[in-house]
Structures are given as C-alpha cells and as structure tokens.
Amino acid sequence: MASTLILTLIGSLTAQVNPFVLRYTVDKVQVLLHHGHSLKVGMPLLLGISGILLGKEVLNAALDFGQSYFGEEIRVYVSSALSQDAVRRILSYRLGFYAAGSNQTGKLQTRLDKGVDALMKLVQDLFIDILPLLAAAAVSLVVMFAASWRIGVVALGVLPVYFWLSYRQAVRLSGVRRGMRQLKEDKNHGLLNLMDSAVVIKSFVREQYEEEKQDRLQHELRETQLRMRKTNFLFNGLKSLVEQVGLVVIIVLTAYLVLSHELSIGTIMFNSMLFHNVSAPIRQLHQMYDELNEVHTYSEAFFEMLDADNAVEPTGSLPPTSLRGTFELRHVDFTYPSGTQALHDVSLTIEAGKTTALMGLSGAGKSTVINLLCKFYEPQSGEILLDGRPLADYDTHALRQYIGLVLQKNHIFKGTVDENIRYGNLLATPAQVQDAARQAHLHDQLMQLPDGYETDAQQLSGGQQQRIAIARLFLKNPPIIFLDEPTASLDAVTTEQIKTSLDALKRGRTVVIISHSLSQIVEADRTYVLEQGRVVENGIHQELYDQNGAYRRIFDASARSLNLEKLARTLTY
Ligand SMILES: Nc1ncnc2c1ncn2[C@@H]1O[C@H](COP(=O)(O)OP(=O)(O)OP(=O)(O)O)[C@@H](O)[C@H]1O
Structure with missing residues (x-):
C-alpha cells in the first residue's frame, strides 16, 4: 500500500510537467520570434523540451505500471480473503438462514459475487483510478492559485457545482440501483428454478406460463435500465456543460490578464492544461461517485450476509464424551x-x-x-x-x-x-x-x-x-x-x-x-x-x-x- 501511495505522489508531480514546459516553450518561442532569431538558435530549446517531455512519458509509463500492479495486488488479496471469509461465515449459519426466502441459492450467490465485485471496484477506484487523479488535480489547483489567484478561484468555483450535480445524480440513481439488484437476483434465481423444474414444467406443458413470468421480470428490468440510462445521460450532459463553461471563463480571463500584461502569453496554454488536470478526475469523479454508490448498495447486502450474527449456529461448551444417548x-x-x-x-x-x-x-x-x-x-x-x-x-x-x-x-x-x-x-x-x-x-x-x-x-x-x-x-x-x-x-x-x-x-x-x-x-x-x-x-x-x-x-x-x-x-x- 505504501508503494502505491509513493507512486501516486510522484505521479501527481509529473502530471504538472506538461503545462510548465509548454508555457515555457510558448513564451520562449515568442521571444525568439520577436527578436527574429533563426531556427538554429531555437534548436537547443526544441531538443531540450523534447528530452524533458519524452523522459516524463517514460517515467509516467513506469509509474502507471507500478500503480496498476500494486493496486491489482491489493485487489487480488482482498478479493480472495473476502470470498473465503464469506464462505466460512455462511457455513457457520443455522439451517433457518439457508431456508429463508431472501437467501435462496441463486440469490445468495449473486449477493456474494456482486458484493465481492463491488468491494474490488472500491479498491480499484481508490488505489488505481481516483487517488492518482485526485492528487494530480490538487497539485494543479495549487499551481493555478500560485500563478494567479483569480484563475485559481474560477477553477475552484466550478468544483462545488460539479460535486453537487454528481451528488444529485447519485441520489437519483441509488433507489433505482437497489431495485435493479433485486430484479437481477430474482432473474438469476428464476433461471436456476426453471432448470430445476424442467421435468415438471414440460410434463404440465407450462412453458408459455413460465416464459410469461420471466417476461414480466425482463420488462421491469428493461424499464429500470432505461430509467437509469436517462438519468445518467441528463446529468453527464449538464456536467460536461459546466466543465466547458469553466474552461471558457478561464481562457477568457487568462487572455484578459495577458492583455493587461499581468501574465505571459504561454499562461493561456498553461492554465487550460492545468484546468484539464483539475477537471479530468472530476469528470471521472461522477462515475466514481456513481460506482461508489453501487459499491455501497451491493456491499450493504454483502455485509448484511456476513454480519447475520443472529444466524450463527449457537453452541455450548459441554463436550459430549461418554454419551449414553438418552x-x-x-x-x-x-x-x-x-x-x-x-x-x-x-x-x-x-x-x-x-x-x-x-x-x-x-x-x-x-x-x-x-x-x-x-x-x-x-x-x-x-x-x-x-x-x-x-x-x-x-x-x-x-x-x-x-x-x-x-x-x-x-x-x-x-x-x-x-x-x-x-x-x-x-x-x-x-x-x-x-x-x-x-x-x-x-x-x-x-x-x-x-x-x-x-x-x-x-x-x-x-x-x-x-x-x-x-x-x-x-x-x-x-x-x-x-x-x-x-x-x-x-x-x-x-x-x-x-x-x-x-x-x-x-x-x-x-x-x-x-x-x-x-x-x-x-x-x-x-x-x-x-x-x-x-x-x-x-x-x-x-x-x-x-x-x-x-x-x-x-x-x-x-x-x-x-x-x-x-x-x-x-x-x-
Ligand atoms: N423448514 C421448514 N420451514 C417451515 N415449515 C416447515 C419446515 N419443515 C417442516 N415444516 C412444517 O412443519 C410441519 C411439520 O413438518 P414435519 O416435516 O416435521 O412433518 P413430518 O411428520 O415429518 O411429515 P412427513 O411424514 O411428510 O415428512 C408441517 O406443517 C410442515 O409444513
């Protein structure tokens, strides 16, 4: 875990290299052009920049590999430990637990699989996706503030709107997700049931009846899926709009400051790239928020299954040695x-x-x-x-x-x-x-x-x-x-x-x-x-x-x- 965090920190710093190099390049090229220097004078500059950018990409590739590998290692270990833990717990439960309607075979399996998948997603989101991006975004914001507090304020100002939209989206989706989980469990269970009951279904010629039952479920599933998609499309569009408006404001403001001789011309490029660094994770954040919500929904059911303390078989401590059997x-x-x-x-x-x-x-x-x-x-x-x-x-x-x-x-x-x-x-x-x-x-x-x-x-x-x-x-x-x-x-x-x-x-x-x-x-x-x-x-x-x-x-x-x-x-x- 420590290695992942160190790599994340280094990654957040390398993410700032491009804006700095490009600002420097634009400003330097402008000076060279202004003084009418030939290409020959600019050559060392081009070579130096190419070297830095290439070196940074090589370092980035290594960092990416390291982060993915260490993140995956955590995922694999956590996943196997969780699955084993679930099996051990379920085996310790009393018969009544297995017989309960909500725990029928297919349903329990779905809950276990989905629960472990969801928790793995959490590890993936946290260690592989979100942490490096958030770290890079935080450093970019600091750099923007350092370059110009006004630009920093605009970049920061977009964030609450973004977060709020993501939050609304998540709230809208959470109820639908829960319903979706239930429907999927029912569907899986229904299919297993069909297979178990094949002989009876066929001998009573109830194929159509069973098909219609499944169709009702499919219909509900379809409607729920479409509702989910609609909500996602709507909110994603809104968030995209907010991001683009933020970018336009930053470019216009920077151009204004350049014209007022407060900033160099390279800063336009610099700021839009940094804003990209800030908005990239936040663009992903809605997905993350969304996924975390899903993780919450599925892991809730998973932990409910693991924490069914009242379902654990009771036992005493008396050893049944020399039993007579009355x-x-x-x-x-x-x-x-x-x-x-x-x-x-x-x-x-x-x-x-x-x-x-x-x-x-x-x-x-x-x-x-x-x-x-x-x-x-x-x-x-x-x-x-x-x-x-x-x-x-x-x-x-x-x-x-x-x-x-x-x-x-x-x-x-x-x-x-x-x-x-x-x-x-x-x-x-x-x-x-x-x-x-x-x-x-x-x-x-x-x-x-x-x-x-x-x-x-x-x-x-x-x-x-x-x-x-x-x-x-x-x-x-x-x-x-x-x-x-x-x-x-x-x-x-x-x-x-x-x-x-x-x-x-x-x-x-x-x-x-x-x-x-x-x-x-x-x-x-x-x-x-x-x-x-x-x-x-x-x-x-x-x-x-x-x-x-x-x-x-x-x-x-x-x-x-x-x-x-x-x-x-x-x-x-
Ligand atoms: N796991 C269970 N959950 C809920 N009710 C049950 C369960 N097992 C049995 N019952 C109910 O308890 C009552 C007694 O059932 P039990 O199986 O003890 O009867 P039995 O005398 O053994 O019958 P049989 O000769 O048909 O096996 C029945 O009404 C039955 O429906």
Missing part, C-alpha cells in the same frame, strides 16, 4: 422461522441403546423432532435434555460427530462414489470405504460398473444413491442414529437388504426411526404417535394397537394399503 423433550413448542408451528407441548423420551419410532401422518411433526435433536433449530419453549443436561449446553459440532442422520432423500455431492462415501470419515482407508459399501449392499453393484468406486455418484439411480448415504453412515459409525424414512424410496428387495444392514447397525445404539414401513415400526422398543404436532399416544406395538386410537387407525390403513388379505392368500398358494 434424549428427553419436555413440553416443547416449536415454530419454524416461516411461522408454521410444528410442535405443541411435546414431551417424549428417547432411551439410550433402544429404538424409538415416531409415527404419524404427513406433516405431523416427526422430522421436526429430529431437526431439534440434531440442534438444527431450537425450541421456543420447553426443554430438551441429553443425558440429563440441556442439549443447548453441548458443543454443537462435537455432538454432531456422535449423530448419524439418514433421510428419505440424501444429498449426493458432485464427485465420485468413493468421495461421497468417504464424507462419513475423511480419513477412512479404501478397505473401510469398501466395507461400508458392502454393508449397504452397494459394493457388488459398483463392481459391475466400468468405473467402480470412481463412478460419478450423481449418475447413480435413486436407490443406489440412498445406499451411498447409508454407507456414509456405516463409515461414520455414530452411537446415535436418526433415520427419517431411510427406505421409503427403495424397491422391496433393496428395502429388505437395507433393513437387514440397519438392524445390525441398530444393536446397542440409540435409534430414532421415522418410517411408514410397518415392519420397522412394530420392532421399535417404543413408538410415539404424533398428530398435528402433538404426541397423542405412546407405547409398544401391542399396547398401542389395543388402544384402538390413532396408532390403530394408521396401522390398519397401512395394512389395508398393502392389501394384506390378498397377499396372504397369494402367499399360502
């Missing part, structure tokens, strides 16, 4: 950030080393219970205890090392199958990865693929991807396991295979399972039945069945949907 929910109420109350006064116990099933119709709140146990969200009232201590007191990251979570649809990262399984334990040996894949009944299938474990994981079928998730769990080997309909998307044979693997895994561990599969529910040590966010029944299979309540209704409906009677008849043949 969870207790006491009178828990929970409402999602969107406002949906998912749990009402829920009390339940998940015993260590046992399998607890959660049962209920869709939307009853089963997954929400698991979300709370994983500390993805905190309840608004009531308490959750783990081995008798508040769950909130535990170190969140350390606790999650002890928990394995398999969902109905698990995320598969871009990359190979090996990389995806290894996510469960980054230090696993190839033999351990294969062992986990074997337990998840995936190994044999992989062996039939030409690339085996190196196959692109996202190309595998839904069922195979589910096995990757289960292999990941085997590799992590946690003492506490949450299974949220882990076999719901699998075929019957795979379900049976996976169930056998999971049964082996369940032994001696604390397991919470959500499943619509009767076979998995009847085997649970305890089942809690939820209805509209409340626990309505709990017990073991037979007890619950005999109660003839909610459990029985769901159980019977599931049995009927399987058409057990007919199946039984078929099986006896």
Whole structure:
C-alpha cells in the first residue's frame, strides 16, 4: 500500500510537467520570434523540451505500471480473503438462514459475487483510478492559485457545482440501483428454478406460463435500465456543460490578464492544461461517485450476509464424551422461522441403546423432532435434555460427530462414489470405504460398473444413491442414529437388504426411526404417535394397537394399503 501511495505522489508531480514546459516553450518561442532569431538558435530549446517531455512519458509509463500492479495486488488479496471469509461465515449459519426466502441459492450467490465485485471496484477506484487523479488535480489547483489567484478561484468555483450535480445524480440513481439488484437476483434465481423444474414444467406443458413470468421480470428490468440510462445521460450532459463553461471563463480571463500584461502569453496554454488536470478526475469523479454508490448498495447486502450474527449456529461448551444417548423433550413448542408451528407441548423420551419410532401422518411433526435433536433449530419453549443436561449446553459440532442422520432423500455431492462415501470419515482407508459399501449392499453393484468406486455418484439411480448415504453412515459409525424414512424410496428387495444392514447397525445404539414401513415400526422398543404436532399416544406395538386410537387407525390403513388379505392368500398358494 505504501508503494502505491509513493507512486501516486510522484505521479501527481509529473502530471504538472506538461503545462510548465509548454508555457515555457510558448513564451520562449515568442521571444525568439520577436527578436527574429533563426531556427538554429531555437534548436537547443526544441531538443531540450523534447528530452524533458519524452523522459516524463517514460517515467509516467513506469509509474502507471507500478500503480496498476500494486493496486491489482491489493485487489487480488482482498478479493480472495473476502470470498473465503464469506464462505466460512455462511457455513457457520443455522439451517433457518439457508431456508429463508431472501437467501435462496441463486440469490445468495449473486449477493456474494456482486458484493465481492463491488468491494474490488472500491479498491480499484481508490488505489488505481481516483487517488492518482485526485492528487494530480490538487497539485494543479495549487499551481493555478500560485500563478494567479483569480484563475485559481474560477477553477475552484466550478468544483462545488460539479460535486453537487454528481451528488444529485447519485441520489437519483441509488433507489433505482437497489431495485435493479433485486430484479437481477430474482432473474438469476428464476433461471436456476426453471432448470430445476424442467421435468415438471414440460410434463404440465407450462412453458408459455413460465416464459410469461420471466417476461414480466425482463420488462421491469428493461424499464429500470432505461430509467437509469436517462438519468445518467441528463446529468453527464449538464456536467460536461459546466466543465466547458469553466474552461471558457478561464481562457477568457487568462487572455484578459495577458492583455493587461499581468501574465505571459504561454499562461493561456498553461492554465487550460492545468484546468484539464483539475477537471479530468472530476469528470471521472461522477462515475466514481456513481460506482461508489453501487459499491455501497451491493456491499450493504454483502455485509448484511456476513454480519447475520443472529444466524450463527449457537453452541455450548459441554463436550459430549461418554454419551449414553438418552434424549428427553419436555413440553416443547416449536415454530419454524416461516411461522408454521410444528410442535405443541411435546414431551417424549428417547432411551439410550433402544429404538424409538415416531409415527404419524404427513406433516405431523416427526422430522421436526429430529431437526431439534440434531440442534438444527431450537425450541421456543420447553426443554430438551441429553443425558440429563440441556442439549443447548453441548458443543454443537462435537455432538454432531456422535449423530448419524439418514433421510428419505440424501444429498449426493458432485464427485465420485468413493468421495461421497468417504464424507462419513475423511480419513477412512479404501478397505473401510469398501466395507461400508458392502454393508449397504452397494459394493457388488459398483463392481459391475466400468468405473467402480470412481463412478460419478450423481449418475447413480435413486436407490443406489440412498445406499451411498447409508454407507456414509456405516463409515461414520455414530452411537446415535436418526433415520427419517431411510427406505421409503427403495424397491422391496433393496428395502429388505437395507433393513437387514440397519438392524445390525441398530444393536446397542440409540435409534430414532421415522418410517411408514410397518415392519420397522412394530420392532421399535417404543413408538410415539404424533398428530398435528402433538404426541397423542405412546407405547409398544401391542399396547398401542389395543388402544384402538390413532396408532390403530394408521396401522390398519397401512395394512389395508398393502392389501394384506390378498397377499396372504397369494402367499399360502
Ligand atoms: N423448514 C421448514 N420451514 C417451515 N415449515 C416447515 C419446515 N419443515 C417442516 N415444516 C412444517 O412443519 C410441519 C411439520 O413438518 P414435519 O416435516 O416435521 O412433518 P413430518 O411428520 O415429518 O411429515 P412427513 O411424514 O411428510 O415428512 C408441517 O406443517 C410442515 O409444513
């Protein structure tokens, strides 16, 4: 940074060379002409001037290079530090942050990119563009004042008018810019959404409907862009006019002073060049002002994203060593950030080393219970205890090392199958990865693929991807396991295979399972039945069945949907 400032200072001085040399040349040539000297007498003067001007240009080129290079160095370092900082921050946020409408993937990405770009622009404007020009302008003003205070006053007098116009322009644009940012984020998000929804759009033949939605956005974007351009053209024209009027006044005033023998004739050239030095950065300044405004708009959103302190996942300091794994929910109420109350006064116990099933119709709140146990969200009232201590007191990251979570649809990262399984334990040996894949009944299938474990994981079928998730769990080997309909998307044979693997895994561990599969529910040590966010029944299979309540209704409906009677008849043949 110091090197950039030193170069800027030298640059501001070299910018004054041309006016001085030209004033000297004009005055000297005039004297030579006046005395009728031949070209021969003037030759040394011409050579001397050429030498100075050329030397100055060489120095300028070196200065330009130095300033650009050092400025770029600052830019590159700041940009990489900012991006990394943003990634680190975002990763530390709680799930609710990712789910919020304003943070959807495309929007967050746009905000991050635009924010970093904008801040880089700030560094560029400051160190590469504005500082050298402003320094040169300041020195030129001082020189003008020193040559003639009246000329100095005129040059200085133009500045407030210029600044005021730039300010008005910026104010007019700022609201429009903000709207523009929002529209661009929406557009990006819309496009990503279109790609994600391609199958549904096509199967419902909604191409035209989607196109019209995008067109409305384009229309607004177009109008906003045109409004912005109009404002810019108007103000730029006004500023140009002010600058030209300033120049005319300076030339006329200098000519008047030359005629009154107060200044030499070379000063006309001298002053107009110096005024050019003063107005050049100021001409750019409106752009800068404009850009800084844009920087402000985008960086505001960027820093908002970085400073979402309330979005940082809370953590306690209790290390979860020697966990037994008994969870207790006491009178828990929970409402999602969107406002949906998912749990009402829920009390339940998940015993260590046992399998607890959660049962209920869709939307009853089963997954929400698991979300709370994983500390993805905190309840608004009531308490959750783990081995008798508040769950909130535990170190969140350390606790999650002890928990394995398999969902109905698990995320598969871009990359190979090996990389995806290894996510469960980054230090696993190839033999351990294969062992986990074997337990998840995936190994044999992989062996039939030409690339085996190196196959692109996202190309595998839904069922195979589910096995990757289960292999990941085997590799992590946690003492506490949450299974949220882990076999719901699998075929019957795979379900049976996976169930056998999971049964082996369940032994001696604390397991919470959500499943619509009767076979998995009847085997649970305890089942809690939820209805509209409340626990309505709990017990073991037979007890619950005999109660003839909610459990029985769901159980019977599931049995009927399987058409057990007919199946039984078929099986006896
Ligand atoms: N991330 C979320 N943000 C807002 N509301 C949510 C969120 N997840 C779930 N909900 C709402 O909370 C309620 C309970 O949902 P939950 O997913 O816990 O039900 P579930 O019993 O697991 O249902 P399913 O069997 O369909 O998975 C529902 O009304 C649902 O709309």
